[in-house]
Amino acid sequence: MYLKSILLAFSLFLGATSLWAQEAQATLTLTITGVKSTKGNLCIALYNSKETFLDTKKVFKTVDLPLKGLDLSKIKIADIPYGTYSIAVFVDGNTNKKLDTNFLGIPKEAYGFSAAKLPKFRAPTFEEVAFPVKTKEKHLTITVK
Template identity: 40%
Template sequence: MRFLWPLLLLFSLGLSAQVRLEVETLGVNTSEGFICVALYTEEEGFLKFDRVYRSERAPARQGVTRVVIDDLPSGEYALAVFHDKNSDEVLNTNWLGIPKEPLGFSRARMKAFGPPGFRECAVLLDTDTTIRIPLE
């Protein structure tokens, strides 16, 4: 039993590991505004602004903009990124709900009739990771 405690301690420390996520947003067509990254942990709340687990933003840079999120617990996340060109902190849409600002997702692209689902976008983060997301 004495040998089991160190193993349990190491296992519990591994569960709470913190990772660094770097999101490289590709295809940024102007340096106006911000690139906003939203992380989601639940399928039910995916793409709902009030259900974002964590978010970060960085000033837009034409070409590639990097957004870094430190001290993120290991786990499964789905990412949504958008170019907030007018800096109003909202993804602007037209009257049909179609985005007017460029956006992108981890591991998936927009579909003909809407955004991808959580499972299509989900990535497991258990080490420091860089994810490249093209804007559409």
């Protein structure tokens, strides 16, 4: 009887833990403004730390969507654990899966980040464009330039 009580308590604990883990997932809904073409793809990179920010090999989650027919007001990214994130977005007009730049390193394709105000002559830091995810639904508007 004692062993059954322990097993029951343990299974209830595991069930509660897995239920909490499921609840600690969010869905981001993005509205992207400033896109002037339906040619190419919209590339979205979600970063979860300053150590990996803007490192294309260490992106937490990526979304690559064809622009043609895309509703830019309701882009959903699901299964995001609660935490702090930053987003980088660019319009990949030639679908080569990279942000094209000129010889000075200035982007030739439209891009944006998860903050309205950005530094003028450098890329932003993780902290400058970071946002918290603490609820099941998080809405953001990102403007590409």
